[in-house]
Amino acid sequence: MEGNDLRKAGLKVTLPRVKILEILENSPNRHLSAEDIYRRLVDLREDIGLATVYRVLTQFESAGLVTRHHFADGMAVFELNAGPHHDHILCLDCGHVEEFVDAGIEERQNSVAERLGFSISEHALVIYGHCQRTSCPHRGKKTAD
């Protein structure tokens, strides 16, 4: 029951919030744009406006339930906060996103920040490349241009 997560986050349990949380939880794709979520709601015959999707996602972000990412395509994507921090690597051909953590990278970021006199608040690392999955359209090509 998602109501609990919402209540714990200090948010009133309303139908739009529950539905949107469900979608985030059940989607095979962990990174969804507001439009993605809105379209799924329309499919589900839920009468929830796009503006509400944006509002709810922003509230979820403030509440720490989701993280907002800005990948290269310009549109923001939202990801449910499960587990701690991780970075992303995504395929420019098929859009597939994988998550990873590398302790060494994290560590060196701290050194860099310290050396330059910054206290780190957060960071965003996205690697763009080409994956080898069989479902990927450009699979096998050396280096797509």
Place this chain on the structure above:
Amino acid sequence: MEGNDLRKAGLKVTLPRVKILEILENSPNRHLSAEDIYRRLVDLREDIGLATVYRVLTQFESAGLVTRHHFADGMAVFELNAGPHHDHILCLDCGHVEEFVDAGIEERQNSVAERLGFSISEHALVIYGHCQRTSCPHRGKKTAD
């Protein structure tokens, strides 16, 4: 003479392109938005439209003259391609941006990509934090909220 750089990049040498390149070269701030550049042009009494600024910047990007970055604020910023690759660390209080390269981070990104079966095309690493510069408004605060 910037005309040469333009010609080498395969672009016709036109006044807007020359002016915009000059601005990118002479700005103390290496990271400029289209608006920033447009405002500078207006200040210089150059009759160049904002649309042209966008068009020229996009052409510069394709030609490899500049790199487009998407920092957290949403608006794209453009940076002249001098020197090779580097990452960015920026102050959430004053907007100050510093560049850095860390061989270890680069190296580990390659390992990560290899482990996950990706060939890297490019990557974007931005660290957000708080700087210690005297000109920074939040200077001295522990961890701004």
Place this chain on the structure above:
DNA sequence: ATGTATGCAAAACATTTGCACCTGG
């Protein structure tokens, strides 16, 4: 001269906001 580049205005696009109405606790 000729094809490309430009200026302007309008369109496109993602996101936010105002406001009257509805809903959850």
Place this chain on the structure above:
DNA sequence: CCAGGTGCAAATGTTTTGCATACAT
């Protein structure tokens, strides 16, 4: 019941595009 949440439409801010004109080669 009442504060807060929501739907819709309109506003916003950034970037793109259509088209007639101007310019570089």
